Amino acid sequence: MNKQANNDYLTPIKASAQAAGFLREDLRALDHEESWILLLNSANLPLAKKMITVGTIKSTQIDHRRIIKEALLTNASAIILFHNHPSGTPAPSVADINETNKLRKACDIFDISLLDHIILTDESFYSFAEESQNKF
Numbered sequence: 001m002n003k004q005a006n007n008d009y010l011t012p013i014k015a016s017a018q019a020a021g022f023l024r025e026d027l028r029a030l031d032h033e034e035s036w037i038l039l040l041n042s043a044n045l046p047l048a049k050k051m052i053t054v055g056t057i058k059s060t061q062i063d064h065r066r067i068i069k070e071a072l073l074t075n076a077s078a079i080i081l082f083h084n085h086p087s088g089t090p091a092p093s094v095a096d097i098n099e100t101n102k103l104r105k106a107c108d109i110f111d112i113s114l115l116d117h118i119i120l121t122d123e124s125f126y127s128f129a130e131e132s133q134n135k136f
Contacts, residue, residue: 012044013115016127019080020118023049027084027120033060035083037067039076040115047074057086062099064106071112078113082120090119090126100128 013019023036026049033055039047050070053061060083071079081103083096092100100117107114116129 009046013038013040013046013080014044016116016118016125016130019116020082020120020125020127022046023082023118024120026051027082028122030084031086032057033084033086035060035062035081037070038080038082039071039074040078040080041075042077044078044115047076059095062103064103067103068106068110068112071107072110076112078115079107080115081117083117084120086121088121088123090121090124092117092119092126092128 008022011018013022019038022038026036027034035052035055036049037052038049041047052063052066052070055061062081062083067079067081070076081100096117096119100114103117104114116127118128119126
């Protein structure tokens with residue numbers, strides 16, 4: 001991890017664009033979808049980022065059990081879910097919306113905040129929090 005990456009862990013995540021930048025390089029130029037989470041403490045300071053699943057050119061599974069497990073093991077108070085769209089179109093699919101709602105319900109059981117679900121492309125991103133006006 002370089003010095004800049006270490007400094008990133010010392011800065012609270014306060015906006016979707018900032019969060020998108022945190023994972024952009026991990027998901028840039030992939031020819032398949034992946035899902036990742038950013039685990040945060042109660043001050044929105046990043047604790048860790050974890051790859052959850054590797055998918056196909058058109059989809060990836062959102063593994064709710066593994067996401068909750070990682071959050072509990074890290075003692076995270078909040079998470080941000082990420083996945084990429086290799087097609088270059090950041091708009092969520094019906095499946096993306098449904099999986100976000102399921103994950104939010106799972107997080108609620110364990111008192112973990114799902115702050116956002118961000119869909120990244122090489123050029124842009126879609127933020128569920130921004131689109132629903134649920135700001136950090």
